[in-house]
Amino acid sequence: MKKQPIGVFDSGIGGLTILRALHRALPHENLLYFGDTANVPYGGKSKAAVTRLALDVARFLESCGVKLIVVACNTASAQALSALRRQLTVPVLGVIEPGAQAALAATRNRKIAVLGTQGTVESKAYIKAIHKRCPQAHVFQQACPLFVPLAEEGFADKPAAELIAREYLQPVQQSGADTVILGCTHYPILKNLLARILGPRVNLVDSADTLAAAACQFLQAHHLAAPGGKGSVKLYTSDAPEKFTASARKLLGQQTPRATLKKLNV
């Protein structure tokens, strides 16, 4: 079991930031990543639709013999985690709890802002996870739907991205939050821009690092960590594998293997 791969999935390329963090934190593990590019974005879809898509992807990863599934997608974690845990036999880790914990560890004034998709914001998943641990915390939420196409299209460094980010971040700055959760896998791609606008006094909680740390802890606690050797990365995508491979190579390096096309339920 220890030698089995870890499955990671997201609606698209955003979760590659989490894959990169997992690969760095767990260099001995074999990682299988599924980017559901045929169905991106998940962020504006209903809970029922997100749950159905997440179950399809997770069942595919389970059929590959993974020992653990990491739901890199915040929207799927927020809306489908309990359904995944009910319906799969393999353990499932989501991104919300580690993100909430990391934000509480970072905040000094207990004012936390969550940037996320419409679906994540509406689920109030981060608010619940934060209030479970610290009922006094003030949690402000801001949906930033335009960040996803900006990241997907490689617009992170363009002036248009800055204009949009300033608009979304204005109420966040007014909220007085000293800690901001990047509650969507795509947002770490815009991290430098967001950090520049918010300034040095605001902590940015990146779900990539926090989820990688949680996966490390889980594997240790359940005696599931790979015994050694060099871990590998295998990429699957449900559409446009060439475009996906190009994005993956930009983020993970040119040595990244080509993505394999895997259509689900067609």
Ligand code: DGL
């Ligand atoms: N991956 C999604 C998330 O982390 C964002 C992109 C989408 O809307 O599908 O919430």
